[in-house]
Amino acid sequence: MTMYAALLRGINVGGRKKVPMAELRGLIEGLGHDRVRTHLQSGQAVFTARDGDEESLAAELAAAVEEHFGFPVDVIVRDHAYLRAVADSCPFPAATLEARQLHVTYFSAPVDADRFASVDRAAHLPEEFRLGDRALYLYAPDGLGRSKLAELLARPRFTKGVIATTRNWNTVVRLVELTAGDE
Incomplete structure (x- = not known):
């Protein structure tokens, strides 16, 4: 199973x-x-x-x-x-960051980079995001609650047609552990 x-x-x-x-x-x-x-x-x-x-x-x-x-x-x-692949593919140095600084938004379907082309990435530095497989990784050094980039990425134009739900890095890692079963 x-x-x-x-x-x-x-x-x-x-x-x-x-x-x-x-x-x-x-x-x-x-x-x-x-x-x-x-x-x-x-x-x-x-x-x-x-x-x-x-x-x-x-x-x-x-x-x-x-x-x-x-x-x-x-x-x-x-x-x-x-879940393991998402954690293993994190483009940010997860081991050196606080869990509140790193988040993953899971999407119900693939999203392509064109969807996010209008985001002025330089204007949001040091915050950054990267796309993965049905996932978006967000580095927000001051936490999600203060993140202007997270607020922008949550707008309907970026999530149109897909379910999107975000989890902090502790939860990402814990879900990998909880679903590991008997491996």
Whole structure:
């Protein structure tokens, strides 16, 4: 069986879209998945699945969350191999940075560099971003909350047609660990 991570976008933020983790675990188990665990309160769950692919598992979970909790939630599901590849491909020196300085935005589909061509990268230095496989790496030395580049990249013109959800480097690494299973 394959280990997956489900990334739920925008839950438990500012008292809106409340999804208790115990209920989320039960919901995923009710879909027939095993070894379900959640991480933090901000929308990460890991599980094993016998059937399905990332897209069908994401659609299944999004539908179940909406039916159970009464509001829509965007969901991205990624397997361990992908999560490991994203962590291993980080173009920034992750080992030398604080976790609050490095983030990954996961996309539901590939995005090309043309989408970001209008960004004046020099105007945002020392902040930087680089594209990966269905991911965007963001270096924000003063943290995400103070990042003008992160604010710009979150605008709809850059995320149009895809689900985008961002995690700090600690969570990126922890999801790799949690989905490692018995490797």
